[in-house]
Amino acid sequence: MAETNKFLLCYDFISYPIIAINSGFEIVFWNKATTRESRISALQACGKPIFELYPKLDSNFFKERIQNVLKSGLNDTFNPQLSPNLFPFHNVSGKRSVQKVVVSRAKIKEEKFAIFSVLDVYESERKLSAYRELKKKTEEEIKKRKEVENELRKYLNQLESSNNDLDRFAEMISHDLRSPLSGVGILLKYLIDDNCSQLPSNSVKNIELALKSIETMQNMINATLEYSRFKSNDEVNLEQVNLNELIDEVKRAMNIPVNVGISSDIDEIPVEIDRGRMRQVLLNLISNAVKYNSKEHKYINIELENKGNLYQLSITDNGNGIDESEYQNIFSLYHSLNRRKDSYGIGLPIVERLVGQMGGSISVRSKIGVGSTFAISIPKYSPSAS
Amino acid sequence: MIGQEERNDLLREIVNIGVGRAAGILNEMIQKEIVLEVPEVFMLTIDEFKQRLLYMEDLFMSKVTLKFTLGLEGKSEFMLTYENAKKITSVLIGEDLDSSELEIAVEGTINELGNILLNGLMGSFSNILNVELEYEVPAYSVHKLHDFSELSENTSGLIVICNTSFWINDIDFEAKLIIMIKKESINTFTDRLLGV
Numbered sequence: 001m002a003e004t005n006k007f008l009l010c011y012d013f014i015s016y017p018i019i020a021i022n023s024g025f026e027i028v029f030w031n032k033a034t035t036r037e038s039r040i041s042a043l044q045a046c047g048k049p050i051f052e053l054y055p056k057l058d059s060n061f062f063k064e065r066i067q068n069v070l071k072s073g074l075n076d077t078f079n080p081q082l083s084p085n086l087f088p089f090h091n092v093s094g095k096r097s098v099q100k101v102v103v104s105r106a107k108i109k110e111e112k113f114a115i116f117s118v119l120d121v122y123e124s125e126r127k128l129s130a131y132r133e134l135k136k137k138t139e140e141e142i143k144k145r146k147e148v149e150n151e152l153r154k155y156l157n158q159l160e161s162s163n164n165d166l167d168r169f170a171e172m173i174s175h176d177l178r179s180p181l182s183g184v185g186i187l188l189k190y191l192i193d194d195n196c197s198q199l200p201s202n203s204v205k206n207i208e209l210a211l212k213s214i215e216t217m218q219n220m221i222n223a224t225l226e227y228s229r230f231k232s233n234d235e236v237n238l239e240q241v242n243l244n245e246l247i248d249e250v251k252r253a254m255n256i257p258v259n260v261g262i263s264s265d266i267d268e269i270p271v272e273i274d275r276g277r278m279r280q281v282l283l284n285l286i287s288n289a290v291k292y293n294s295k296e297h298k299y300i301n302i303e304l305e306n307k308g309n310l311y312q313l314s315i316t317d318n319g320n321g322i323d324e325s326e327y328q329n330i331f332s333l334y335h336s337l338n339r340r341k342d343s344y345g346i347g348l349p350i351v352e353r354l355v356g357q358m359g360g361s362i363s364v365r366s367k368i369g370v371g372s373t374f375a376i377s378i379p380k381y382s383p384s385a386s
Numbered sequence: 387m388i389g390q391e392e393r394n395d396l397l398r399e400i401v402n403i404g405v406g407r408a409a410g411i412l413n414e415m416i417q418k419e420i421v422l423e424v425p426e427v428f429m430l431t432i433d434e435f436k437q438r439l440l441y442m443e444d445l446f447m448s449k450v451t452l453k454f455t456l457g458l459e460g461k462s463e464f465m466l467t468y469e470n471a472k473k474i475t476s477v478l479i480g481e482d483l484d485s486s487e488l489e490i491a492v493e494g495t496i497n498e499l500g501n502i503l504l505n506g507l508m509g510s511f512s513n514i515l516n517v518e519l520e521y522e523v524p525a526y527s528v529h530k531l532h533d534f535s536e537l538s539e540n541t542s543g544l545i546v547i548c549n550t551s552f553w554i555n556d557i558d559f560e561a562k563l564i565i566m567i568k569k570e571s572i573n574t575f576t577d578r579l580l581g582v
Contacts, residue, residue: 061415065502072512074452074505075523079494081479082415100494102523125490132489 007108017089017118020106021050023070025063028113037089037097037118056086066103070112075104080121091120098122171228174221181221185214223346227333230280230353240270241278243304250282260290264302271304271311273378277354284347285315285374293319310360313376321368330364396582398427400514401507401548401563408506412499416478421553424563428547432566435545442467443531448492450500452508452524457517458575459568460543462508464500466561468528471496477554497526507563515578543569
């Protein structure tokens, strides 16, 4: 008996409850942790049948399993799901413990004991529960995001398809209108040339007005065709471009009047951009800066700044300026601020479209009578690559 | 010397006794009608076993492993797909299949269920073969089948496979009870089998 006690006393140093019973189901050992969590002392417990203190164990299936452990040495486990609350213990923080009980056999000399190790799995169950909850929420979030992404992709495809249809439609209508309109114009001219002396002056005036309207319409059709020429599905062709050289090229192409001064503050270092698109952007913006400036001496200044991952190109003029309420509208198709006969509200929408195709954006700041600055931000990498 | 058929009959008897005992305990404990059947028992090398289970190697499997030493060295396993493990847990503890509580309960439930079955099986196995074994505490794990590293480490061992069918409240589940004998113990195992 002394040897048995000596052996079992080792369990006193274990931090979780350990109870030993003999083959008659009588408690023979009760460690300190069991006293702490059960609030029953070893003195009170030892010598009593385990069922007296824990009646839940007093059933055939638990008895049979415990006997099986004693007989065969096969360990058994009682988990909280199928065998809950066998030992109504409270852990150190005073909470009712959620237990996993491992029953194993100890053989001392010829005597066999069943050892109950009562492990509190409350904390691990709680952590596991929190982890599973988090995992479930994350999975749901990912699922939702994927659904939103798919929906967005669907709308983008629809939008792209509608845009392409619209472009094709505009191109077709413009193209098909051009020939008959030009025919009407020629016939009206013949009418004036052949019958000028016979027609009343009022009728001649009306025909001349009709010819002017035809010219305006032809210009609008040409502008629409020009706009639809810059299709979004054309690839961005990046190349090393010296912007100063490009600006000079644009200036030469435009035949700038002598009262216009164009300066630029740009390094000679080449930048990687789409040359064709940037040429058109500069052409339209410089042309606008010249056109919409009624001052005698006109100035245009072009600057390039390196801003992290972006190039920022600013084109500043001392022109008529734009009212703040028009900042958004000026990029809308056919929206013209001027009543000039050569203004069809096409130039800036083309600029915005081209900048967008290069993965960039355009903004404007202006003051009436002082001038405007158009700022273009373009990423330093290919939009398709990104 | 016993033939292959007699050997399989003997193994079937060992398994049926063990599983029958486990079913009795489970019936009483869960208070639900549990029927356990072992329609097939056969013996394979580990290579053959791997070939047979190739079709399920990508499935997540729940298993309870009980290692044994002393008279024989090896381990026994209760193995079923994780989906089946969830279904059984749902039936046994009455949690909804989609509930997060169920996921938490799978480990404890399958661990105890597997423990009862393996104890029944191994009790009968060691009794009938008259071999004394020492056991570790059963451990629960979830793996894909091809991650079972022990299988590749020990390719020359023997495996006794028992395909098991459960009916709990008339719902049918498939599971496997497996005994793997390490190559060092194959001769002892065969001798014991012949000596029965």
